[in-house]
Amino acid sequence: MNKLILINHVLNDVSVLAPIIAKGDAVLFLQDGVYNIEGQQLQHLVKQVSFSKAYALEADLTARHVTTENEFNSDCKPLKVQSINYNEFVDLTLAYQTVITL
Incomplete structure (x- = not known):
């Protein structure tokens, strides 16, 4: 079963x-984790590990003035x-059998 990280x-x-x-897992960026989607951070992340879906908590994006523009996958x-x-x-946490917080 796929995981939510x-x-x-x-x-x-x-x-x-x-x-x-693993491939098929989803990642949710929240709190200060939303900074990982800025600039080259996300591109570097997806080159190292594979995941199929990415989410970010809207309230945390707004509070930290982070946008979801300029995202890349491992093929740029x-x-x-x-x-x-x-x-x-x-709803997302209920959709996955396993939820891991890092």
Whole structure:
């Protein structure tokens, strides 16, 4: 079963995610974790580990003035980070059998 990985801080070394995240898993960036989708951070992250869906908590994006523009996947093609609200956050956690917070 696919996992939902919650990332709530800035990742200094994305290689620690390699044994945790598998193809088909989803990542949710929240709290200070939304900074990982700025600039080259997201591109570097997806080159190191593979995941199929990416989400960010809208309230945290707004509070930190972070946008979901300029996202990339490992082929440098757009990877859409979907902005979600708290209700969608709850639905998302219920949709996955395993939820891991990093």
